[in-house]
Amino acid sequence: MPKPAELGPQPANPEQLIVDGAVADNEWRLLPRSDDDATISADTLATGKVILPYSLWSDLREDLAGRKNEIGVWLDSDESADLIGDAAAELPLIAVHFPAFADGRGFTAGRLLRERYGFTGELRAVGAYMRDQLTYLHRCGFNAFAYEGEQPLAGLLDSLQDFSESYQAAVDQKLPLFRRRAQ
Amino acid sequence: MLCAIGESAELIPILPDQRKWQWNQAVMYRYDDRDRTIIGERVAQFRGQTERYLAGELSEEQFLPLRLQNGLYIQRLAPMLRIAVPYGLLNSTQLRRLARVSRDYDKGYAHFTTRQNLQFNWPELEDVPDILAELAEVEMHAVQTSGNCIRNTTSDPYAGVARDEIADPRPYCELIRQWSTFHPEFAFLPRKFKIAVNGATADRAAIRVHDIGVQIVERDGEIGFQVFVGGGQGRTPVIAELIRDFLPERHLLSYLEAIVRIYNQLGRRDNKYKARIKILVKAMGAEEFGRRVEQEWQRIKDGAEELTPEALAWAKSFFTDHAYRSIDAVASEGAVEKQAESDKAFARWLERNTFDHRVPGYRAVRLSTKPTGVPPGDVTDRQLEAIADLADEFSFGEARVTHDQNVVLADVEQEKLFEFWQAARKHGFATPNIGTLTDMICCPGGDYCSLANAKSIPVAEAIQRRFDDMDYLYDLGDLNLNISGCMNACGHHHVGHIGILGVDKKGEEFYQIQLGGSSSERASLAKVLGPSFSRAEVPDIIGKILDVYVNQRQPEELFIDTYNRIGLQPFKESVYAKAS
Numbered sequence: 162m163p164k165p166a167e168l169g170p171q172p173a174n175p176e177q178l179i180v181d182g183a184v185a186d187n188e189w190r191l192l193p194r195s196d197d198d199a200t201i202s203a204d205t206l207a208t209g210k211v212i213l214p215y216s217l218w219s220d221l222r223e224d225l226a227g228r229k230n231e232i233g234v235w236l237d238s239d240e241s242a243d244l245i246g247d248a249a250a251e252l253p254l255i256a257v258h259f260p261a262f263a264d265g266r267g268f269t270a271g272r273l274l275r276e277r278y279g280f281t282g283e284l285r286a287v288g289a290y291m292r293d294q295l296t297y298l299h300r301c302g303f304n305a306f307a308y309e310g311e312q313p314l315a316g317l318l319d320s321l322q323d324f325s326e327s328y329q330a331a332v333d334q335k336l337p338l339f340r341r342r343a344q
Numbered sequence: 345m346l347c348a349i350g351e352s353a354e355l356i357p358i359l360p361d362q363r364k365w366q367w368n369q370a371v372m373y374r375y376d377d378r379d380r381t382i383i384g385e386r387v388a389q390f391r392g393q394t395e396r397y398l399a400g401e402l403s404e405e406q407f408l409p410l411r412l413q414n415g416l417y418i419q420r421l422a423p424m425l426r427i428a429v430p431y432g433l434l435n436s437t438q439l440r441r442l443a444r445v446s447r448d449y450d451k452g453y454a455h456f457t458t459r460q461n462l463q464f465n466w467p468e469l470e471d472v473p474d475i476l477a478e479l480a481e482v483e484m485h486a487v488q489t490s491g492n493c494i495r496n497t498t499s500d501p502y503a504g505v506a507r508d509e510i511a512d513p514r515p516y517c518e519l520i521r522q523w524s525t526f527h528p529e530f531a532f533l534p535r536k537f538k539i540a541v542n543g544a545t546a547d548r549a550a551i552r553v554h555d556i557g558v559q560i561v562e563r564d565g566e567i568g569f570q571v572f573v574g575g576g577q578g579r580t581p582v583i584a585e586l587i588r589d590f591l592p593e594r595h596l597l598s599y600l601e602a603i604v605r606i607y608n609q610l611g612r613r614d615n616k617y618k619a620r621i622k623i624l625v626k627a628m629g630a631e632e633f634g635r636r637v638e639q640e641w642q643r644i645k646d647g648a649e650e651l652t653p654e655a656l657a658w659a660k661s662f663f664t665d666h667a668y669r670s671i672d673a674v675a676s677e678g679a680v681e682k683q684a685e686s687d688k689a690f691a692r693w694l695e696r697n698t699f700d701h702r703v704p705g706y707r708a709v710r711l712s713t714k715p716t717g718v719p720p721g722d723v724t725d726r727q728l729e730a731i732a733d734l735a736d737e738f739s740f741g742e743a744r745v746t747h748d749q750n751v752v753l754a755d756v757e758q759e760k761l762f763e764f765w766q767a768a769r770k771h772g773f774a775t776p777n778i779g780t781l782t783d784m785i786c787c788p789g790g791d792y793c794s795l796a797n798a799k800s801i802p803v804a805e806a807i808q809r810r811f812d813d814m815d816y817l818y819d820l821g822d823l824n825l826n827i828s829g830c831m832n833a834c835g836h837h838h839v840g841h842i843g844i845l846g847v848d849k850k851g852e853e854f855y856q857i858q859l860g861g862s863s864s865e866r867a868s869l870a871k872v873l874g875p876s877f878s879r880a881e882v883p884d885i886i887g888k889i890l891d892v893y894v895n896q897r898q899p900e901e902l903f904i905d906t907y908n909r910i911g912l913q914p915f916k917e918s919v920y921a922k923a924s
Contacts, residue, residue, distance in 0.1 A: 241609060263409060263492065265532025269608050272529055277643065293393060293410055300528035311401065323389045326381045328522040330648035331529070337597075338378060339522060343654035 170260050172235065172287035177314055178307040180283065182321060184314045187307065189233060189254060191287065192217070212256050212285075215240050222248075229253070235287065238266045242273035249280035256307070259288035268301045275302035275332045292320040302332035370435045371504075371742065373518045373662045375483045382526070383480045386487060390414050391473035398470065413531065415489035416472055424792075425464045425472060426489035427479060431499040431517040431541075432460030432745040436732035439743060441482045443728035449475050454728065456713060456721040458785060458836060459538070460498050460745040461489055465792065487525055492533045494524035494604070498540045500548040501746040504663060505754045507702045511560045511567050513543035515659035516596060519651065523597050530604050534611035535619035537604065538576075550747060550863035552584045553577055553839055555621045556603060558596070567593045573603060573633065574625030577833035581869045582622040587634035593656065595641075597649040602641035606633070666740045666755055671705025676758045683762045692814060693765050693776040698756075705758050709739075711751040711773035712783065716808040718772075719801045720786040721749030730771035738764050748785050748824075750778065780817040781825050781890075782808045785836045789829030789846065790853070796829035798846025798853035803827055803882055810883035811890075820890060823903045826861075839863040841904045842889065843870040844882065855882050859889070859915055860907045871912050874920055885919055892918045 171193040178187050191212040201217060203224030212233040213221070225232050233254030234245060242249070249255060255274055257267040267286065274280040285305035286298050292310060299321055308317060330337045375383070390410070397407040411417075415426035427442070434442075446454045446464060449471050455463045467475060479485060488495055497520045499513045500506065520539060524530070530537075542549040543560040551557025557572035569591040575584025591599050607621045610628075625633045651659075684691035699708040711731065714720045723731075731751055735743045738760055739753035746752055751773075756764055768774040777783045784807070787793065789800030804827055811817060826840030830847075837843030843858035854876040861870030877885050890903075892915050897906045907915075 262406070263532055264613060265492075265530070265534075266609055266613075268529040268532065269605055291406055291410075293389075294532075297526075297528040297531055324382065324385050324526065326378050326385075327528075328382065328525050329527055336648050337523065339519060339655045339658060340648065340652060342376075342378075343652065343658040 170289065172256070172258050172307070173309055175307050175309065178285070178305055179314055179317060179321075180305045182318065184318075189285075191235060191256060191307075194237065210254075212254060215244055219244070233283075233285075235285075236267075236270055238264045240270075242270040242278065245274070245278065247278055249274050249278040252280065252282055254283040254285060254305075255280060256285040256287045257303070259286060259290040261289050262291045262294060268297060271298065271301035271303050272332060292317045293323075295320045296323045300327065300331040300333050366741075369667075369741070371662070371664060371666055371740065372433050372435060373430070373514075373521075379483070380480075383483075383485050383487075386414075386485065386526075387473060387476045387480050390476060394469065394473050409491055409532070411472075412491035413488055413493060414472070414476070415486035416469070417490060422466045423469050423472070425467050425475065425486060426457065427462045427464070427484060427486050428489050428496045429461050429484075429745050430521050431497055431503070431514060432501055432747075433514070434743045434745065436735045436741040436743070438482045438484055439728050439732035439735070441478060441484070443725040443732070445475055445478055446728065447725045452725045453722055454725075455719070455788070456723065456745050456749045456751070458747050458749060458834065459489075459496050460501075460747055461496055462745065465788075490536075491531075492535050492537075493531050494527065494533075494537045494539065497521055497524070498538070498549055498554075498747055500542055500544055501744040501752040502548065502699065502708055502754060503543060503744075505701050505703070505706075505708050506544045506548075507700050508545040509543050509702070510545065510562050511543050512660075512663055513541040513549075513558075513560060514663045515656070516543075516558070516560070517541050518662065519597060519655075519659050520600065523600070523649065530608060533604070533608055534613045535616065535621075537607070537621065539600070545865075547863070547865035547867070550836075550839065550867075551575075552865075552867035553581070553836075553863050554584065556600065557584050561590065563590055569593070569596060569599075571599060571603075573637075574622040574630065575867075576620055576622045577836060577838050578620070579617055579831045579833070580620075580622065581833065581838040582626065583867050583869065584622075585625065585630035587630055587637060594651045595645050596651060598645045598647060599637070599641050601649060602637045602644060605640055606636050610636075668703045668706065668755070669757070671757065671759070673704035673758070676705050680758050680761055687762075689776070690762060690765055692818070693774055694761065696776045696780065696818070697774070697778045698761065701755070703755075706755055707758055707761065708752055708754045709756050709761070709764065709768075710746070710778045711753065711768060712775040712777055713750050713773070714777060714783050714808075715772055715775040716782070716812060717805055719788070720784055720804060727771055727773070730773070734764065734767060734771075734773075737767070748783065750783070776814065777817060779822045779824075781811055781820055781823045781842075781886075782817060783824075784808075785824070785826040785840070787828050787835035789827075789835075793829060793834075795832055796846060797831075797848035798829050798855065799879075800827045800829040800835055800844075800846055803844060803846075803855065803879060806879070806883050807886060810887070820893070821902050824862075825886075836863065837861070838869050839867065840870060841907070842886065847876055849876070853879060855879060857882075857885060857889070857919075859912060860904070862904055873912065874916055888919050889915055 189210040194214040210231040218234045235256035286303045287307045396402045417424040450464045450466045497517045504512045539556045540549040540551045540554040541558040553575045559570040571588040572584035612618045739755045744752040786804040790796040825842045826836040827844040828835035828837040839861040845856045856876040857873040858870035
């Protein structure tokens with residue numbers, strides 16, 4: 162786990178985002194990673210739908226069992242989906258942080274959560290990715306985009322449609338093209 | 345313009361209806377509607393991105409990875425556009441289109457690269473979407489020819505015709521091409537990623553200096569792969585390590601996916617010079633890395649990317665035999681030998697520039713792009729058309745770009761070699777120097793590249809001029825001399841029998857000499873000879889090195905063998921000897 166001084170950029174909490182191909186209000190509040198995490202307990206945690214940094218969620222998850230549908234988790238790019246593992250299947254929302262658009266670790270996290278750990282809730286991309294990456298993100302299982310770049314969000318919906326066909330298997334298409342062709 | 349050769353060359357026009365080859369007879373992967381859709385959507389996407397950039401909606405920093413993943417660099421003098429030539433394979437229609445694009449959008453020439461691709465050096469940024477649209481019409485693209493993603497898969501230029509082939513690598517290369525094209529998980533890797541596949545016993549694809557090297561093997565009648573990982577050149581040259589000795593054929597893609605997935609998660613992203621997979625493999629140890637890959641692979645190996653018998657049959661169906669004629673090989677060989685006896689120049693070319701073919705009566709021919717005075721790999725628009733004409737006339741309309749920047753026409757009838765040679769000579773392609781000292785790999789260097797510390801093309805030319813005696817070159821035999829203008833090693837100096845590296849010393853260009861590298865199945869990294877030299881000194885120093893070899897060699901011993909036997913010291917002593 163990085164030391165607090167190395168936390169780097171933190172994801173924002175935009176008012177609106179794209180969910181399942183349409184603009185929607187953001188009902189969740191994401192708590193940034195912080196060196197004060199140790200002072201937060203299940204009792205002092207904000208009410209309502211909150212997205213906890215992985216480390217905080219990991220500490221509090223037992224205590225928060227009663228708030229199951231309003232506790233989400235976010236992974237930073239140096240945190241593997243394996244950390245959440247099979248617990249993903251029980252979560253309503255997981256956010257994956259892209260601290261820079263060139264940091265592609267989150268694409269793997271998305272696929273693993275969906276394909277390996279049975280995650281069926283909202284998979285939200287947060288951070289500094291670009292609209293030109295939306296089709297890739299979508300193919301890796303992301304269905305929600307808290308986008309910090311150019312606005313309005315409706316203008317981004319086109320970018321989700323950049324490609325209508327794909328060669329390889331991913332979350333949205335279970336069979337690679339070569340197998341569909343050979344059938 | 346640097347490249348003058350071929351401008352005065354006469355073109356023998358061949359009318360379309362006289363062509364012996366038609367597009368629909370191509371023995372290569374052919375697009376269907378779905379490939380066309382994907383590539384067409386890519387052109388539209390990039391057109392939009394370019395418009396957003398030109399309108400100021402995308403910053404330089406944001407546009408950078410987008411243009412790079414379409415092969416577009418901004419170079420010292422102009423943009424450079426790198427076109428993908430999957431595993432080096434081109435047909436004559438594609439060659440003619442490339443010629444047209446070079447004429448209409450560039451300065452009438454193009455450059456074959458060491459990834460078997462082709463580069464245009466002077467296109468306008470605004471024109472690039474139109475160029476890509478023109479290429480898409482002939483089933484070509486510039487996808488992932490740059491950027492931190494999986495690059496063009498390279499292979500043996502004699503794929504499908506080599507006598508020592510275990511299995512044809514092209515179907516696997518094509519499956520890898522499709523798997524890696526717009527792979528949603530692997531478009532933003534820590535660094536670029538290069539895969540090579542070799543299907544023969546001799547390694548002609550330099551697989552041990554690739555991020556992943558795949559060697560086709562056969563065990564107990566079953567085809568499979570040896571998988572090497574973590575090789576590479578650049579600042580930190582490394583020979584790849586074997587992490588799997590036999591991977592069954594059907595698991596190729598899932599295993600590659602497991603490797604790249606581990607790399608995507610664990611490769612360093614804090615320092616671009618330590619971000620290649622070779623650094624990760626070194627840090628972890630090949631054994632531990634292989635264990636992690638195995639663990640990941642066990643979880644996905646029976647998944648969707650499995651190459652089912654139907655899928656393998658489909659991929660292999662594109663690479664069937666050409667319509668070879670049944671030829672009396674003995675008679676045709678006799679005829680060629682007779683021609684060679686009466687024409688020494690033809691005999692030389694036959695010896696150096698043609699190669700054994702598995703089908704009796706045929707030979708594979710290498711066109712040399714390296715006559716003296718031309719930057720290695722450079723061809724004019726007319727030469728591209730001449731290659732197309734030669735391919736149509738003599739070799740089933742098909743050509744292959746080689747990683748040492750030449751072109752192979754793989755299926756020429758032996759009886760027509762003399763006729764072929766005469767035509768190739770007219771277009772400047774018959775320099776009989778294949779595999780010799782003057783058949784160099786050379787990066788564009790400081791004349792073009794903003795990364796270079798020193799020029800490389802003038803060094804190549806000076807060496808070609810100094811060693812222009814063909815009898816001497818033939819006596820030296822097989823000898824790879826590779827030149828890079830900086831430590832990024834685009835000119836593969838680490839794996840040259842003789843490697844030359846341009847270095848900057850207080851603003852002046854100097855050249856370091858290395859000896860003993862090889863990218864073959866006995867791959868090795870060259871060792872530095874000693875202090876570097878000025879450009880003017882380089883040809884003489886090469887001369888001294890060659891003298892040591894000639895004096896010390898045993899019968900039949902090639903330069904690399906002599907070096908391996910006697911080591912660096914005798915060369916060092918001769919080169920750095922104080923004048924007495």
